[in-house]
Amino acid sequence: MRIGIDVRPFLKRETGVGIYLRNLILALSKIDKENSYYLFSSSLKDRFDRRKIPDTPNFHLFDFPFPVSITNFLWNRLNFPKIDYFFFKKIDIVHSPTPLLIPTNGKCIITVHDLFFFKNPDGTVREMRRGYPEKVYESIKKADGIICPSNFTKSEILRFFECREEKIRVIPHGVEETFKKEPEEGFVKRVKEKYSLPPSYILFVGNIEPRKNLETLIDGFSIFEKKFPEIKLLIVGEKVMGFESIKKRIEEKGLEGKVIFTGYVENRELSVIYRLSSVFVFPSLEEGFGLPILEAMASSVPVLASKTSSIPEVAGDCALYFSPDSPEEISEKLETILRNEKIRYEMVEKGKKRVEEFSWVKCAEKTLEFYKEIFEK
Structure with a gap:
């Protein structure tokens, strides 16, 4: 499989989503030498520190000098361009570490960490308020697969959205x-x-x-x-x-x-x-x-x-x-x-x-298993 992942959440300082993504990618590099990973980053000011990326031949970083705001606008408002374009290859599975879909010719998996900002858009930063609940609704509906870290988040997705339960996979996080x-x-x-x-x-x-x-x-x-x-x-x-x-x-x-x-x-x-x-x-x-x-x-x-x-x-x-x-x-x-x-x-x-019940390797194993399951459907 060719797997595309948006790594912008750990471009700079890492908080929740960035910590999740960095540890997931490091763990995937330890357990998977077979599939190819294409990692996307964009920022006008900041370049991605390549030392954060596994030094293995099946992980490839593509770092572009585009403003984050423009990339988000093109993907979230215009559904263009497809991420495959940046990698010069058709991607089989694209994993968005947020609840928003990334345009692709392949299949798309999103991670929904929680729905707090969907339910409380006023409780987030200004750039996320405009149209955010609508975009989350659309993404959950169209995603081929959804990863969430807890049964609580899964139950919230089923409560608020018309979504088939079988396309949701609960995969808990680990601890460093x-x-x-x-x-x-x-x-x-x-x-x-x-x-x-x-x-x-x-x-x-x-x-x-x-x-x-x-x-x-x-x-x-x-x-x-x-x-x-x-x-x-x-x-x-x-x-x-x-x-x-x-x-x-x-x-x-x-x-x-x-x-x-x-x-x-x-x-x-x-x-x-x-x-x-x-x-x-x-x-x-x-x-x-x-x-x-x-x-x-x-x-x-x-x-x-x-x-x-x-x-x-x-x-x-x-x-x-x-x-x-x-x-x-x-x-x-x-x-x-x-x-x-x-x-x-x-x-x-x-x-x-x-x-001891939580580990990033377990998280990566279950995530890779889910990638394969969605790819083969």
Whole structure:
């Protein structure tokens, strides 16, 4: 098979979709020496770092100096040109890592991570609002195959769209080995100094945007810190949308200096930040999977999470849960974890076992199997 993949989501800084795509491609390169992979990237300003691409003869990168906005407009509005044109070959399977189809002469698979932005277009960046729900609807209808990372996302697709269940494949994500390894002492010290990490902190990792529910986390932390004034709240992630309202909430609660923002942190440093935290909190309103949950568990950190969407499916019985609209519950559960060493130890041990159920190689094997199934239909 000739397999085409749009790799633009990990052109620069990687967040959810980019992390998924990079790990999938690396794992595919380990298990598949038979099929040919054609990787597409475009940007006017940035060139794709070829070191991110597997150095194997069946993986080929095509990096074009076209503005991302023009490529998106041509594909999403005009359904032109077909991606095969850029590779000078007919492609058998094209995999879009987003819910939007890529024009092709072959068959197309899309990955639907979640439907939050379909249901809440106002909760996303401006460029995605215009016509986005309509395009997702059209893509899901026309796609030859759909990959989603959780049964929750699958159930949402079947709930909102007229879609044959047999064309959907649930393929969970994995967790990177980086988070399972104990970092070197010297590196830990450098990370501590670089980010001025406090001696004790609660950790959140993820983009700063409304669906991450950080205002409720801050409200819960404001209750909690009255009993534990020495503990800080560390928020790791890019400011995507809604930062001003979060900043205002911090000021209203008198938490200046107690809530720390690091911005984006690359994985090797992030693994240290996880390991030094007292507890990881994930208050999202909705997730299609929730990679940081597995990263925290792999890093031997207890997890506290909102009981909603796919989160219990990923964390199982290895996390303590709270209602995403209850600051009081957040505070109570934080106190439970930090006061009870037995509960904390049990959660960490269960979490380390849980992450062994998820791997990027398993994800790649199931994805390759799905490619073959769709190709042969």
